[in-house]
Amino acid sequence: MGTTIGFIGAGEMAEAIISGIQPSGQFTALTVINYSDKVKLNRLQHLYNVNVTNDYENAIRDKDIIVLAVKPKNLHEAILSIRPFLRKNQLIISVVAGIRLATIEQWLPKETVVIRAMPNTSAKVHASATAISIGTFAKEKEIKLAKNVFTSIGSVSIVNDDQMDTVTAIAGSGPAYFYYLAEIMINTAIEKGLSAEEARAFVAQTMLGSATRLSVSEKPASELYQEIMSPGGTTEAAISYLNESNSNLHFKEAIHHAYNRSATIGQTFLTSKK
Known part of the structure; x- marks a missing residue:
């Protein structure tokens, strides 16, 4: 059985990652939730054969990885919505521009494993230049898991969290x-x-x-x-x-x-x- 992923958000970055990783076969049970645009959800379901839902518990239940792919202004609300359903062994990956690891860890339950990533839309053609920075509680297992996600859509480099604004301006944009x-x-x-x-x-x-x-x-x-x-x-x-x-x-x-x-x-x- 492959690695299971739940996507919180269905925008351009979520689609870029989904379209890149879906053909690899490494990742299964991809589930996407997005309250603001049901048309996007239906489109993703049709194009990539992913599961879609409007229920947060269903989106993250039994998922190995949860990808936060919402707009920065919506991240806090999204985290509050999933907090009650999180398990300690789940990896949270944020692809939200600008918001630092310390902030994300503060909003999540204590000792949640978080990795911050900045891919770009070239993920759609398996050519993203992705940087990842490692949260306080992430171990080698979670780092390898995150690398597997992003190497399936391009190259991956590990950087310090304080370098992510530079990566965002250069590779993200x-x-x-x-x-x-x-x-x-x-x-x-x-x-x-x-x-x-x-x-x-x-x-x-x-x-x-x-x-x-x-x-x-x-x-x-x-x-x-x-x-x-x-x-x-x-x-x-x-x-x-x-x-x-x-x-x-x-x-x-x-x-x-x-x-x-x-x-x-x-x-x-x-x-x-x-």
Whole structure:
């Protein structure tokens, strides 16, 4: 029998994880609860053959792992709803952005085993870059269990909890940055005469090739793009304009905004509820 999982929440991150882990066969009896959107629940049931429920006890009963996948503002209420039904040998995994381990452990019964994770939506294609941080009472068994979940949808790294805001800004939000850039490149290509299909194919393959090269090369990113820059050439013209317009600084500031937002969420909930 595989590992059983209950999902509290049915949003994009829950779906990304479910769609990634479901084909592996390691995880069974996937159950999802979500009070705010029954349409999403029905969709998940249809697409991934998961069990759905509106009963918290049913969602977590006999589950090895309970994944908290709600919005930060709803996490405290969700934990209060499941507290009466928790067992000591269950592993709680939070994929909620910003809210720290200390806060989650404070809201849960004493000595509850908690691991905090930050995957991204590339889990849908088994390519998530996931960071996990380990709670006070988690032992090697629970760490291995969490790793099994997230290695089934991509890579996993263990970080300190105080590094999770950085991971959130880089890896959690990161796919959106690349999609944003892809949108600009695709739209510009269409404006310059390519069809939408051609533009999308060229951009997707170019991004895939660049990511692959970066992952296998020992060279820094700066050296990789400089290799493409012939003096007086097209790439130099583009990169020079980006540098002159301080695009690198603007993008860096955007990442800082994501980091600061994650940190603010954590501080807001650190002592706001007992």
